[in-house]
Amino acid sequence: MKKFIYMTLAVLVLSCSGSKSTTAKQPSKKMLKGTWEVTNIKFVGDKGLYKAFLFDLADSSCFKGGEWIFIPNNGSGKFSTSANSSICDTYTNSIHWSFLETGDGYTQFQFKYVGDDVKAKNVKSGYSGTIQEISDNMMILKVPSEYEGNEFDVIMTFNKTSDNIKL
Template sequence: MKRHFLIFMALAMVAASCSVSKSAREKRSLLDGTWTLEDVSYENNTGNFKSVIFNDAEDICFEGSDWFFRNNNSTGRYTIAPSTYCNGGDRYIRWSVVDSDKNYTSQLQFKFIDAKSKDISGGLGYRLNIVSLTPQAMTLKSNNTVDGETVTVVYEFTKKQ
């Protein structure tokens, strides 16, 4: 009997350590659905920037892209429209919301997967700070270094109805 109790307690501790915070669950629920990335802009530096985002495409290609997040299995995709500058199509992702220990904000993290949900990024991924998230709008930010200076990339989304 004592042994069963110890096994139960060990399993309960493992389950508790893997649980997602209430804040992260709420943000996951709000993220569920389709969003349009309306604008990509830059903070903390002056000048014109042209950048490749997520090691995928130039920033201009992401403006107007649709992002779909499925909460029940943590998969999704973003779709870039084809153009002269942009290699269009779907990019599949596995995503989650994590609470950051550093600045007490939540982050959206994702990595690339294929259409069959297999990792194609070697476990590498991206984290974006969730600055604001409502049922209608979302702002994400990521800090990057350019020539030794910090530049913050700002992503402004609206939810599709």
């Protein structure tokens, strides 16, 4: 009888222990609340020279040092590129963003450009990337790209700089 009780307790303990979930696959919109900086950009693909023009806006290098602001309750936000070299101009764009569960265990971060007179529902196309890793202070986003017919991924690392939101 004692063995039965111990085995039952062991099964209960094991079945009730919390399962570890990876935040890379189950992000919450609240995790992005605040101001973020793009701290690193790297390329993943076959060996070679890569050039990426991201989000139909600017060279990928112009995004390093850029600021992104996310408001989770309504999916609004904005981002600015950085004029960190002679090829970069500073751009600031209002966005509407969301998450999309893809069914493969990963989540897509997607956004559309919006403005004072442009509503997200009227914008037919947007941009997306796969969230590779996310926590309350860091996000790694994989953005597919192409240069001279060669496909590769741009890996953008975001670090939270503040919980404050100022659009």
